[in-house]
Structures are given as C-alpha cells and as structure tokens.
Amino acid sequence: MNDMRFVETRVTTNEAKFTAKDVQVYYGDNHAIKDVSIDIEDKTVTAFIGPSGCGKSTFLRCLNRMNDTIDICRVEGDILLDGEDIYDKKVDPVQLRARVGMVFQKPNPFPKSIYDNVAYGPRIHGMARTRADLDEIVEKSLRRAALWDEAKDRLNAPGTGLSGGQQQRLCIARAVATEPEVLLMDEPCSALDPIATSQVEELIADLRTRFSVVIVTHSMQQAARVSQKTAFFHLGDLVEYGDTGHIFTNPEDPRTESYITGRIG
Amino acid sequence: MPFLWLVLILLAIAAVGYALGRARALASSGGDIVQLHSLPVYYGSNAALKSLVPALAVLAVWLVAQPIYVTNVVSGMIPQAQIAEGVSDSLALSEVRRIADGLDLAVANGALTEGEARDGNADVGALTQTLQDAGAVVTNEITAQALAAAQRFRALSAGGAWAMTAVVIAIAVIGAFVGIRQTHKDFRARNVVEQGIRALLIAASLIAILTTLGIVLSLVFNTIEFFRLYPALDFFFGTEWAPSFTGRGGASSLGVLPLLWGTIYISVVALVVAVPIGLFSAIYLSEYASPAVRSFAKPLLEVLAGIPTIVYGLFALLTVGPLLVSVFGEGGLLGVNWQGGGRAVITAGIVMGIMLIPFVSSLSDDIINAVPQALRDGSYGLGATQSETVKQVILPAALPGIVGAILLAASRAIGETMIVVLGAGAAARLSLSPFEAMTTVTAKIVSQLTGDSDFASPEALVAFALGMTLFILTLGLNILALHIVRKYREQYE
Structure with missing residues (x-):
C-alpha cells in the first residue's frame, strides 16, 4: 500500500515549498535543533516522526515563526518559503502565519460561536467583503473539514461545546478558512479517539490536493497512512528523510530502524 | 488567680501528658517504633490534646457564662424604684461594678482590709470617702443597696474565679490521665490527632463565620431600633x-x-x-x-x-x-x-x-x-x-x-x-x-x-x-x- 502511495506522490509533486538550510534552534543554552536541512514539497503530506523531545515540534514551529512568541528561543540558518527567507527582516511574521496555518495538539477553539471561530481569520485578513462572502467562506471551510453536516444547525453555538474530535475539525476548518499555502499540524490526533482520528486523517488526505501539509505525529502507523514523505528526527538531528514507503520498509540509518521497530523511543 | 497563670498551668499539664504519653507508647512496644500503630509524637499529642481541649473549652464557656450569671444575680438586688428615677438599668449596674472595682483597689492599696471590704454594715459615707482617697472612681453617694450589690458582686466573682481554676485544672489532669491510659501500641493515635486537627480547623472557620454573623446582627438590631424612632420612608426617600x-x-x-x-x-x-x-x-x-x-x-x-x-x-x-x-x-x-x-x-x-x-x-x-x-x-x-x-x-x-x-x-x-x-x-x-x-x-x-x-x-x-x-x-x-x-x-x- 505504501509503495502505491509512493508512486502516486511521484506523479503529483514537483517543486519544494519550504527549503531549510542548516537550521539551528537554541532554547537559552539548549541546542534543540542541529543542522537541519530539508526540502518540503508542495501538495504533499510530510510527516515528522521521532521520540519525544527530539525537536520535531520545535522545527515545525520554526516554519511559521511561532517560536517568536518564546523569548528565549533563537533560530539560525535559512528557511525559505517559495525561495523567500521567512526570517528576513522584510517578512512580517503575522502575514507569514496567514500563509502557513497551524493546527495544534490540543483542540483550542476560541470561546466564541462555531461561526465566529471559522470567520476569525477571514475577518482579520479582510477576505470577505460582504456577510454573504463570509457565510460562503465559513460553509466551504466547514465542509472541507467534514464538519458542516454536524455543525450547520448550530453555527451560533459555542465552539467549546463540541466534542473533542469535532473541536479539532473546527480548528482545522478555522485554519483552512484563511486559505493557507501550507498547513502545519502538531500531533493533531493525540487528544482524539480512534474514530475522530480516522476522520481527521481522511481530512488530511483531502487537504493535500490543495496545499502542502506537514504533520508531527507520534504514531508511526499514522505517518505511514497519511504521509508521502517522512522525516525522522532524533535528539535534534534530522536523521533520515525520504519517501514514506522507503523509510518504513527500508530505512538506511540504524537509528531509524531501531525507532520504527520500537527499540528506541 | 490570674488568667495567664491558669493557661500556663494548663500548658504545663499538657506538656507532661505529652511526655508521659510518648514514653508510655515507646514502652508498650519495647522501644521499637515500627511496632507502634502511630509515631510516638502522635501518642504524646493525643494525651496533650485530651487534656488541653476540654479544659480550654470549659474555660471559654465559663469566662462567658460567669459575668452573665453574676450580673443577673446582682441586678436583682438593685431596687426597681431606683432604676425608675431615670437612670437606666445598665448605668446602675456599671455603678455597682465601679464600686466593686474601687473596693478591690482599696484592698490592694491597704486602705481597707479584706474584712472591712466585705462588711455589709459599713458606714456608707465613710466608705465612699475611703474609696475616693484610694483613687477609685465612684460617685459621691454610694447607696447601701449599691454597696451590698457591689459586695455580692465581688464575692461571686472571686468565688467563681476560684471554682473555675479548680474545675479547669481538674479537667486537664483527668484528660491527660485518660490520654495516657489509652496509650498502647495498637491504639490509633494518628487518627485521633487527625480528628483533633480537623476540629481545630472547623473551630477557626466557625469563629470567622460567627463574627460576621455577630456584626450583621448588631447592624440589624440597631437599624430596627433606628426605624422605630425615625420613619423608614423618610430615610429611604428623603432628599435632604x-x-x-x-x-x-x-x-x-x-x-x-x-x-x-x-x-x-x-x-x-x-x-x-x-x-x-x-x-x-x-x-x-x-x-x-x-x-x-x-x-x-x-x-x-x-x-x-x-x-x-x-x-x-x-x-x-x-x-x-x-x-x-x-x-x-x-x-x-x-x-x-x-x-x-x-x-x-x-x-x-x-x-x-x-x-x-x-x-x-x-x-x-x-x-x-x-x-x-x-x-x-x-x-x-x-x-x-x-x-x-x-x-x-x-x-x-x-x-x-x-x-x-x-x-x-x-x-x-x-x-x-x-x-x-x-x-x-x-x-x-x-x-x-x-x-x-x-x-x-x-x-x-x-x-x-x-x-x-x-x-x-x-x-x-x-x-x-x-x-x-x-x-x-x-x-x-x-x-x-x-x-x-x-x-x-x-x-x-
């Protein structure tokens, strides 16, 4: 199955969306990411796997400069989005985050109605001229997040009143509503039950048709199911990066093999 | 006996109880702490608590109840005719209390002997003079009834104080004794101390709540008193x-x-x-x-x-x-x-x-x-x-x-x-x-x-x-x- 996806990937992807070169991240004195260089392809699901504390979430947060909100965090090296350095002084991190959306580990709907949660981004970025435009964006986003049928009759109910899985899909709808080019997902299913997880995974497969998705996950099955490319991080190093099928069936580095067979982690 | 001394004696009894309870617990297990149900500290605390808590509770109740009782007895001795003259009940009572204090002062100064102070047939005029010379704040004319009431007040207070001391110390000793007797290696002293602590915490919160209640009640009663003298409508809707x-x-x-x-x-x-x-x-x-x-x-x-x-x-x-x-x-x-x-x-x-x-x-x-x-x-x-x-x-x-x-x-x-x-x-x-x-x-x-x-x-x-x-x-x-x-x-x- 993985090999088939591998073939499919080859057909649909071509150019690099993100290019990272020699990225170093420090938390105070702690060297959290060491010399990471990676090309993340457009219209592809890329999975970051690795044991806890290996730096995969940290690296993910570098891609939309979420680490800027942490005072002691320092990023060195180049990260290019469509050939443009996102850490350049000219780049506004706020604009960048509108292009690179993010879904977090724990569902974090705002304490607002479902409608207002989804409309949040479009309102901030002035994407809708009229109320009808906004309604359309909200409906489209909720449909894309496979939440429309459950939520259409309660758009004015608070987003916090949904179940865990619904909340996470609401957060995905919220991220999708700003029409990002890349969607970063930081362990989006770790707080969800198996049914909600499979719904979110189906969603990821759909999302790939429109933009590139980077997902951090602890579940190797999930990485194998949803991704076309997999990067294995260990202790701040990018150990191995390649096609998912290849990494899981024929890892080149002994550490990768140990991790996916459950010996380290 | 001064109040402070009484409390110190109670603490001393509790301390002795603590030491004995602890020692007895250790002795009952042959000096091996592991054999005891609780740590030795708890057995000591058990004895100390048993002696201190009931004694202090009785002391507190007594301190509140005695003045009420004495006041009741004494106010019965003041003729109603005198009160009707426009002096309020509490004023007459405070006069009695002042005379009693004056007598105490005079005895302490040596101006009067204890026997003279208790003499029910003493000459009222001379006694007034003696008290004023001794520096007591009394009116110019002590009436015979007031003097009698004051003497009764003194007698009751003094007797009450002695009785209180005796009773409280007895309770403390008995409590300590009970606590020490209970001490045995299987006795669950920890649990008893746990309950004691709980009671202490409840008491503290009760005091806070009751004080609030007291403040509110004093406000309420005085407010009702005010509305009896002044129309409520004028108070609430008056613009001046x-x-x-x-x-x-x-x-x-x-x-x-x-x-x-x-x-x-x-x-x-x-x-x-x-x-x-x-x-x-x-x-x-x-x-x-x-x-x-x-x-x-x-x-x-x-x-x-x-x-x-x-x-x-x-x-x-x-x-x-x-x-x-x-x-x-x-x-x-x-x-x-x-x-x-x-x-x-x-x-x-x-x-x-x-x-x-x-x-x-x-x-x-x-x-x-x-x-x-x-x-x-x-x-x-x-x-x-x-x-x-x-x-x-x-x-x-x-x-x-x-x-x-x-x-x-x-x-x-x-x-x-x-x-x-x-x-x-x-x-x-x-x-x-x-x-x-x-x-x-x-x-x-x-x-x-x-x-x-x-x-x-x-x-x-x-x-x-x-x-x-x-x-x-x-x-x-x-x-x-x-x-x-x-x-x-x-x-x-």
Missing part, C-alpha cells in the same frame, strides 16, 4: 440630609438619597479612572511586557495598593484639588469657572480611581494570565497580531473575570471613607455637577458617630441604618462578582 445635634431628636432630616447619590457618583468617577488604566496596564504587563519589565513594573504598580488611604486623602486635598481648580476653576486654564473649591466629586473620584488601579490591574492580570496559552497560539497561528488577539480572543475569554474584578473594585470604592472626607468635603448634596462638593454614606457614618454621641438618638442610630444600606449594597456587588468569577472558572477547568 440635615441632622441636628442640638435639639436631641428635634427637626433632623435624615434622608439617605443625597448620601447614596454622592457614594455612587464618586464611585462611578473612580471606576471611570481606574478601569481603563488598570485594565490596559494589566494587558500590557501580561501580554506585551518582557519578563524583565514585568518583574520590575508589577511590584511597582502594587506599591500603589500599599499606600494608606489617608495619604491618598492628603494627595487629593493638597495636590489634585488645587490642580483641578487651576484648570476648571475661576481664572483657570479653561476659563470656565465650574469648580469653586478643591473639594469636589471629581477630586475624590480621580484619587480614588488611582487607588483602585492596582486592584483592577492585579486581578485582571491574574485573570488574563489564566487564559490558556493554546488560545493565544491558535490566534497567532491564524496570522492575528497581538492587539487583535487581545481584543478578539483574550478579552472575551477573560471578560467575566474582569467584570468580577471591576465589581470587587466598585465595592471597595463604595466603602472608601478617608479620600472622600478629605477630597470631596462633607456637604450632603444632590447635584449633577462633578465639580461640587458632595459626601458619601461612609463619611457621614464617621461624622455621626465621632464626638459625644447619645446612642439612643436617631442622629446616632442612623449610622447603623447607613451601615446596613452600605453593607447590602456591597454584599450585592460582591455576590454578583463572585457569581461571575465562578461562572468564568467553569469554562476552563
């Missing part, structure tokens, strides 16, 4: 506040409306000052400031909360008042001549607002910090700026808590006195202009009760009705605030 102290209940107008209006007006001005400044500084401190700035600025802001209100009052009187007059007064910067003097609603309101800033900012800061970081991340992750995040996510999430903080600040503003006295003056007035002097409920309570006040007149009792009004007002605000804060908490836990 003009108490007369010369006529003793003559033509006083005691309408609460001017005072309530002043209170609410000044509080509103204070909140208009305090809420935006406090809230914005809280937002700056919790969302924008770097840790270094925050660790420096937050304590600095909280210094404001440590300034005594009388100092704020001086600030209002000497700085803010004249400053405002130089802007709004005659020949001022604006040339409007609105403000006649420094004492005005706006002066007190602004200074009170400054006082409330740390109150609002500190509480709001805590509440804003309690908003989960995940919500901020979510908003930033969608490309929102900091102020967009604050305005659209953090403030709505924290709003119920902030409203609670504001209501708590409001109830402080309503209860504030010193700033009003010094900043707003003492004139009770119904006016819409913030540049006029006005006064508040609290300031008037102070002025009604300071000086030589007769607690039977409506002019003094009105203070309790005012206090009750204020209490209900702030209680309502506090309940509302707590309710809102609680509702907010449920949202995130």
Whole structure:
C-alpha cells in the first residue's frame, strides 16, 4: 500500500515549498535543533516522526515563526518559503502565519460561536467583503473539514461545546478558512479517539490536493497512512528523510530502524 | 488567680501528658517504633490534646457564662424604684461594678482590709470617702443597696474565679490521665490527632463565620431600633440630609438619597479612572511586557495598593484639588469657572480611581494570565497580531473575570471613607455637577458617630441604618462578582 502511495506522490509533486538550510534552534543554552536541512514539497503530506523531545515540534514551529512568541528561543540558518527567507527582516511574521496555518495538539477553539471561530481569520485578513462572502467562506471551510453536516444547525453555538474530535475539525476548518499555502499540524490526533482520528486523517488526505501539509505525529502507523514523505528526527538531528514507503520498509540509518521497530523511543 | 497563670498551668499539664504519653507508647512496644500503630509524637499529642481541649473549652464557656450569671444575680438586688428615677438599668449596674472595682483597689492599696471590704454594715459615707482617697472612681453617694450589690458582686466573682481554676485544672489532669491510659501500641493515635486537627480547623472557620454573623446582627438590631424612632420612608426617600445635634431628636432630616447619590457618583468617577488604566496596564504587563519589565513594573504598580488611604486623602486635598481648580476653576486654564473649591466629586473620584488601579490591574492580570496559552497560539497561528488577539480572543475569554474584578473594585470604592472626607468635603448634596462638593454614606457614618454621641438618638442610630444600606449594597456587588468569577472558572477547568 505504501509503495502505491509512493508512486502516486511521484506523479503529483514537483517543486519544494519550504527549503531549510542548516537550521539551528537554541532554547537559552539548549541546542534543540542541529543542522537541519530539508526540502518540503508542495501538495504533499510530510510527516515528522521521532521520540519525544527530539525537536520535531520545535522545527515545525520554526516554519511559521511561532517560536517568536518564546523569548528565549533563537533560530539560525535559512528557511525559505517559495525561495523567500521567512526570517528576513522584510517578512512580517503575522502575514507569514496567514500563509502557513497551524493546527495544534490540543483542540483550542476560541470561546466564541462555531461561526465566529471559522470567520476569525477571514475577518482579520479582510477576505470577505460582504456577510454573504463570509457565510460562503465559513460553509466551504466547514465542509472541507467534514464538519458542516454536524455543525450547520448550530453555527451560533459555542465552539467549546463540541466534542473533542469535532473541536479539532473546527480548528482545522478555522485554519483552512484563511486559505493557507501550507498547513502545519502538531500531533493533531493525540487528544482524539480512534474514530475522530480516522476522520481527521481522511481530512488530511483531502487537504493535500490543495496545499502542502506537514504533520508531527507520534504514531508511526499514522505517518505511514497519511504521509508521502517522512522525516525522522532524533535528539535534534534530522536523521533520515525520504519517501514514506522507503523509510518504513527500508530505512538506511540504524537509528531509524531501531525507532520504527520500537527499540528506541 | 490570674488568667495567664491558669493557661500556663494548663500548658504545663499538657506538656507532661505529652511526655508521659510518648514514653508510655515507646514502652508498650519495647522501644521499637515500627511496632507502634502511630509515631510516638502522635501518642504524646493525643494525651496533650485530651487534656488541653476540654479544659480550654470549659474555660471559654465559663469566662462567658460567669459575668452573665453574676450580673443577673446582682441586678436583682438593685431596687426597681431606683432604676425608675431615670437612670437606666445598665448605668446602675456599671455603678455597682465601679464600686466593686474601687473596693478591690482599696484592698490592694491597704486602705481597707479584706474584712472591712466585705462588711455589709459599713458606714456608707465613710466608705465612699475611703474609696475616693484610694483613687477609685465612684460617685459621691454610694447607696447601701449599691454597696451590698457591689459586695455580692465581688464575692461571686472571686468565688467563681476560684471554682473555675479548680474545675479547669481538674479537667486537664483527668484528660491527660485518660490520654495516657489509652496509650498502647495498637491504639490509633494518628487518627485521633487527625480528628483533633480537623476540629481545630472547623473551630477557626466557625469563629470567622460567627463574627460576621455577630456584626450583621448588631447592624440589624440597631437599624430596627433606628426605624422605630425615625420613619423608614423618610430615610429611604428623603432628599435632604440635615441632622441636628442640638435639639436631641428635634427637626433632623435624615434622608439617605443625597448620601447614596454622592457614594455612587464618586464611585462611578473612580471606576471611570481606574478601569481603563488598570485594565490596559494589566494587558500590557501580561501580554506585551518582557519578563524583565514585568518583574520590575508589577511590584511597582502594587506599591500603589500599599499606600494608606489617608495619604491618598492628603494627595487629593493638597495636590489634585488645587490642580483641578487651576484648570476648571475661576481664572483657570479653561476659563470656565465650574469648580469653586478643591473639594469636589471629581477630586475624590480621580484619587480614588488611582487607588483602585492596582486592584483592577492585579486581578485582571491574574485573570488574563489564566487564559490558556493554546488560545493565544491558535490566534497567532491564524496570522492575528497581538492587539487583535487581545481584543478578539483574550478579552472575551477573560471578560467575566474582569467584570468580577471591576465589581470587587466598585465595592471597595463604595466603602472608601478617608479620600472622600478629605477630597470631596462633607456637604450632603444632590447635584449633577462633578465639580461640587458632595459626601458619601461612609463619611457621614464617621461624622455621626465621632464626638459625644447619645446612642439612643436617631442622629446616632442612623449610622447603623447607613451601615446596613452600605453593607447590602456591597454584599450585592460582591455576590454578583463572585457569581461571575465562578461562572468564568467553569469554562476552563
């Protein structure tokens, strides 16, 4: 199955969306990411796997400069989005985050109605001229997040009143509503039950048709199911990066093999 | 026997009980602590608690009950005819108490022997002279009945004190003995001590609650007394506040409306000052400031909360008042001549607002910090700026808590006195202009009760009705605030 996806990937992807070169991240004195260089392809699901504390979430947060909100965090090296350095002084991190959306580990709907949660981004970025435009964006986003049928009759109910899985899909709808080019997902299913997880995974497969998705996950099955490319991080190093099928069936580095067979982690 | 000595003896008995209980526990297990059900400390504490708690409880009850009993007996001895002369019951009783104290003093000075002091047939005139020579404060004529009552008072008090000492010490010794006897290696001393601690905690909270209840009851009874002397309708709907102290209940107008209006007006001005400044500084401190700035600025802001209100009052009187007059007064910067003097609603309101800033900012800061970081991340992750995040996510999430903080600040503003006295003056007035002097409920309570006040007149009792009004007002605000804060908490836990 993985090999088939591998073939499919080859057909649909071509150019690099993100290019990272020699990225170093420090938390105070702690060297959290060491010399990471990676090309993340457009219209592809890329999975970051690795044991806890290996730096995969940290690296993910570098891609939309979420680490800027942490005072002691320092990023060195180049990260290019469509050939443009996102850490350049000219780049506004706020604009960048509108292009690179993010879904977090724990569902974090705002304490607002479902409608207002989804409309949040479009309102901030002035994407809708009229109320009808906004309604359309909200409906489209909720449909894309496979939440429309459950939520259409309660758009004015608070987003916090949904179940865990619904909340996470609401957060995905919220991220999708700003029409990002890349969607970063930081362990989006770790707080969800198996049914909600499979719904979110189906969603990821759909999302790939429109933009590139980077997902951090602890579940190797999930990485194998949803991704076309997999990067294995260990202790701040990018150990191995390649096609998912290849990494899981024929890892080149002994550490990768140990991790996916459950010996380290 | 002095009270202090009695307590020391009780403590000594408890200490001995502790040592013996501990030793007996160790002995019962042959010195092996592991064999005991509880640590040796608990066996000792058990004995100490058993001796101390009942003894102290009896002591407390006795201390309350004895004066009541003695007073009852003695007041029965004073002829009703004498009381009817216009001297109130309590005055006659306090006279008796003064004579008894005088006798004690005279005996202590050596002016009288104990036998002479107890002599029921003593010459009243000579005794009065002796007591006055000894420095006691008594009236010129001690009546024979009063003397007899005083002597009975002394006898009862002294006898009661001895009986109390004996009973309490006996209870302590018996308690210690019981505690020591119980001690055995299988006795569950830990659990007993646990219960003792629990009882102690319950007692502490009971005292707090009962005291509150006592305060409320004293307010209620005095308020009822006031309404018996003064019509409630006039109090609640009267628009004039003009108490007369010369006529003793003559033509006083005691309408609460001017005072309530002043209170609410000044509080509103204070909140208009305090809420935006406090809230914005809280937002700056919790969302924008770097840790270094925050660790420096937050304590600095909280210094404001440590300034005594009388100092704020001086600030209002000497700085803010004249400053405002130089802007709004005659020949001022604006040339409007609105403000006649420094004492005005706006002066007190602004200074009170400054006082409330740390109150609002500190509480709001805590509440804003309690908003989960995940919500901020979510908003930033969608490309929102900091102020967009604050305005659209953090403030709505924290709003119920902030409203609670504001209501708590409001109830402080309503209860504030010193700033009003010094900043707003003492004139009770119904006016819409913030540049006029006005006064508040609290300031008037102070002025009604300071000086030589007769607690039977409506002019003094009105203070309790005012206090009750204020209490209900702030209680309502506090309940509302707590309710809102609680509702907010449920949202995130």
